[in-house]
Amino acid sequence: RAWQQAIELQPDYLPAHSNLADTYARLNQIPRAVREYLHIARMLRDRGQHHTARDICAQALLLDAENVEANALMEVLKLEEDEAPVEEQQLPSPNGGVSxxxxxxxxxxxxxxxxxxxxxxxxxxxxxxxxxxxxxxxxxxxxxxxxxxxxxxxxxxxxxxxxxxxxxxxxxxxxxxxxxxxxxxxxxxxxxxxxxxxxxxxxxxxxxxxxxxxxxxxxxxxxxxxxxxxxxxxxxxxxxxxxxxxxxxxxxxxxxxxxxxxxxxxxxxxxxxxxxxxxxxxxxxxxxxxxxxxxEDKARTARHRLDSLSDGGTRSLAEMLTVPNAEAIFAAMVMSQEYLKRGMEMAATDLCFQAIAKAPFYLPLHERLAEILAEQDHIEAAVAKYEMVAEAYMIRGEPQHTIGVYKRLLRLSPLDVVVRSRVIDLLHNSGAIDETLEQYLELADAYYQLMQLPKAVEKYNEALRLVPRAPEPRDWQVRVLRRLTELLLRTGDWPSASGALGALVELCPDDERARLNLIDVLYKAGRGSQADKQTEALTRAHSRAGDHEQVISLLTEAMRRQPQQMALRGRLARAYMDAGMRDEAVEQLDILGEMQLEAGLHWHAITTLKAIIALEPANLEAYKQLLRQIGG
CATH class of the missing domain: 1.25.40.10 (Tetratricopeptide repeat domain)
Structure with a gap:
C-alpha cells in the first residue's frame, strides 16, 4: 500500500513502480506484477533506455510467457533497441544531431x-x-x-x-x-x-x-x-x-x-x-x-521496422514521416500482428480501429484490417477492404503497392478475373514481363476453371504475343505453348491445336510427347500426309541409332491413338521386321491386309500378303491360298 501511495504522489517515480512490481511477484499476484513490469518497461522506453526496458519486459515474460501485451512490447523493443544502445549509454551520437x-x-x-x-x-x-x-x-x-x-x-x-x-x-x-x-x-x-x-x-x-x-x-x-x-x-x-x-x-x-x-x-x-x-x-x-x-541510426531502425511489417512489398522511409503519431501507429501494427499470431482476432481488430482513428490515411493499417477480416472468414469484407486500399494506392500513383494489395486479394479470391487483369496491366506497364506472363497463365487457368474456355485460349494467345519481350523468350514460349496445347486438346479444336503443337515441336524437336500429340491431331484434322511426315521425324533418330525397342514403343503409342491409320500399322510392322520379331510383324501385316481389303484397296492388300509370305509364317499355305483367291 505504501508503494501505491508513493506512485499516486509521484507517478513517474521508477523505484516505487519497481518495488510494487516485485511485491506483487512475491505475493504471487502475477497479473498485477506483469502489468506493473510492463508499465515500467514503457516508461523506460519513452526515456530511450531500451536495454533496461527489454530486461524489465523479460521479467514480465518470466511470470507469464503467453502474455500478448508483453510479447508485443518485446517485439517493439527489439526493433527499436537494435539501433539505440549508444544513446542509452549516454555516449555522443556519431553525428551528434548534425544535418x-x-x-x-x-x-x-x-x-x-x-x-x-x-x-x-x-x-x-x-x-x-x-x-x-x-x-x-x-x-x-x-x-x-x-x-x-x-x-x-x-x-x-x-x-x-x-x-x-x-x-x-x-x-x-x-x-x-x-x-x-x-x-x-x-x-x-x-x-x-x-x-x-x-x-x-x-x-x-x-x-x-x-x-x-x-x-x-x-x-x-x-x-x-x-x-x-x-x-x-x-x-x-x-x-x-x-x-x-x-x-x-x-x-x-x-x-x-x-x-x-x-x-x-x-x-x-x-x-x-x-x-x-x-x-x-x-x-x-x-x-x-x-x-x-x-x-542515420533512426533511418536504419525505421527500415528494420518497415521491413518487419511489410508483406513482401517495399516501403519508403518517407512513409514514416507522413504518419501522425508514428511511434504509436507502428507499435499498434506490431501488437496487432502478435494478436493475430495468437488467434485473438477481436483484440487485433479493436487495436486496428484505434490506430486508424489516429492515422486514417495510413493505408497499411487498412491492409492489416483486411488481413484480420480474412482471418475471421469475413472474405467479402476483406476483399472490399483490399479493393479500397488498392484504389487508394492507384490514385496516389504507387503501382507497386497497388500490385501487392491486389495479389493479397487474389489469394482470397483467385478466380477474380477482373482484378487479375488489373494486375497484368500494372505489371506490364512497369516492365515486369516475367511477372506479367505468370499472371497471364493464372488468368487463363481461372477462365478454364470458370468454364470460359474461349477466354482462356484468348489469354494464352495474348501471353504468346508478349513473350518476345521476356528476358528468356524461348523458355516462356515453350511454357505457354504447353499450357495452350493442353487446353486446345481438351476443347477439340484440332486446327488450332495442330498449329500450337507444330510451334512447340519446332522449338522442342526432341519432345516426343508433343510430337505424338501433333500426329494424333493431324490425323483428326484430316491432314494424313503431314501426320506421316511427323511420324517419320518421331522415329528417325531412334531408327538410325538402331534403337528398335524405342521405335516400336513410339509407333505402338501412335497407333493406340489412331488404330485405323493403315500407314501407322505398316510402319509398326516394318519396325518389328527390323527388330527380327517375325511373329509380331506378321500379326500387324495380317490386320493391315484385312483393313486394306475392307477399304477396297485390292492391290495394296496383295502387296501386304506377299510381304507376309516372304516372312514364312507358320500358316504359310493359308496365306498363299488367300493370295490366289484375290488374284495375286
Missing amino acids: PADLAQDRALEELAGIPFEDQPIAQVEAAELPPADRPKPTEPALSRHAVDTLITQAIDFQTRGLLDEAIECYRQAIVAGVDRPAVHFNLGLLYQQRLRFRQAIERLSVAVHHSAYTVGSHFALGECFKALGRHDEALEHFLQALKIVDLGTVQHSQADDLIQLYEALAHSYAAKGDRDTALEFTNSLIEFFSSKGW
Whole structure:
C-alpha cells in the first residue's frame, strides 16, 4: 500500500513502480506484477533506455510467457533497441544531431586539409568513380602550387573560425585559379548559404551534388536554399532526393528499383496535387528528421521496422514521416500482428480501429484490417477492404503497392478475373514481363476453371504475343505453348491445336510427347500426309541409332491413338521386321491386309500378303491360298 501511495504522489517515480512490481511477484499476484513490469518497461522506453526496458519486459515474460501485451512490447523493443544502445549509454551520437550538410562539410574540410600533401595537380576533379576515358585530364592552376595551397589553407582556417566572408573570398579565388574540386564547391556553397546569398549557394551546390561524397549533403543544403527563396516545390524535390539516397543505403539491392519508383511516385503526387500546405508540412518533417540527433541510426531502425511489417512489398522511409503519431501507429501494427499470431482476432481488430482513428490515411493499417477480416472468414469484407486500399494506392500513383494489395486479394479470391487483369496491366506497364506472363497463365487457368474456355485460349494467345519481350523468350514460349496445347486438346479444336503443337515441336524437336500429340491431331484434322511426315521425324533418330525397342514403343503409342491409320500399322510392322520379331510383324501385316481389303484397296492388300509370305509364317499355305483367291 505504501508503494501505491508513493506512485499516486509521484507517478513517474521508477523505484516505487519497481518495488510494487516485485511485491506483487512475491505475493504471487502475477497479473498485477506483469502489468506493473510492463508499465515500467514503457516508461523506460519513452526515456530511450531500451536495454533496461527489454530486461524489465523479460521479467514480465518470466511470470507469464503467453502474455500478448508483453510479447508485443518485446517485439517493439527489439526493433527499436537494435539501433539505440549508444544513446542509452549516454555516449555522443556519431553525428551528434548534425544535418547531412554538416556531415558533408566535415568531410570536405578533411579532404581539403590533405591537399598540401597530394602529388597530383591540385585542380584535378576527384573522379575516381568515373571510367578512365571520362576522367578529366590534370590541369595546372593559374596560380602556383604553393599559392593555391596557401589559399585553401586560409579558407579552411577562416571557415572554422567563423570568418565567412574571408573564407568565401579564398574559395572563390581558388576556383578562379582553376581548382575544380567538389569539396571546394560544396564548402563555398554552404558559406554562401550562411551569408543568405542563396542563388550563389545554389550555383556551387549544384556542382557538388553530382559527386557521391557530397550528394546527400548538397541535396539537403539545396533544399534549404530553395525553401528560403520560397521555391517550395524545388525544395521538396531536393529533400526527397536526400532521403531517397539515405533510404537506398538501408535496403537490399533487390529492393532498390521498387524504392526508387516509390520516391518518384511520391514526388509526382505532391507535384500533381498542388497542395502547398501539405507539401510544406512534409518538407518541414524532412528537415526535422535530418536535423534530429542520430538520424542515420533512426533511418536504419525505421527500415528494420518497415521491413518487419511489410508483406513482401517495399516501403519508403518517407512513409514514416507522413504518419501522425508514428511511434504509436507502428507499435499498434506490431501488437496487432502478435494478436493475430495468437488467434485473438477481436483484440487485433479493436487495436486496428484505434490506430486508424489516429492515422486514417495510413493505408497499411487498412491492409492489416483486411488481413484480420480474412482471418475471421469475413472474405467479402476483406476483399472490399483490399479493393479500397488498392484504389487508394492507384490514385496516389504507387503501382507497386497497388500490385501487392491486389495479389493479397487474389489469394482470397483467385478466380477474380477482373482484378487479375488489373494486375497484368500494372505489371506490364512497369516492365515486369516475367511477372506479367505468370499472371497471364493464372488468368487463363481461372477462365478454364470458370468454364470460359474461349477466354482462356484468348489469354494464352495474348501471353504468346508478349513473350518476345521476356528476358528468356524461348523458355516462356515453350511454357505457354504447353499450357495452350493442353487446353486446345481438351476443347477439340484440332486446327488450332495442330498449329500450337507444330510451334512447340519446332522449338522442342526432341519432345516426343508433343510430337505424338501433333500426329494424333493431324490425323483428326484430316491432314494424313503431314501426320506421316511427323511420324517419320518421331522415329528417325531412334531408327538410325538402331534403337528398335524405342521405335516400336513410339509407333505402338501412335497407333493406340489412331488404330485405323493403315500407314501407322505398316510402319509398326516394318519396325518389328527390323527388330527380327517375325511373329509380331506378321500379326500387324495380317490386320493391315484385312483393313486394306475392307477399304477396297485390292492391290495394296496383295502387296501386304506377299510381304507376309516372304516372312514364312507358320500358316504359310493359308496365306498363299488367300493370295490366289484375290488374284495375286
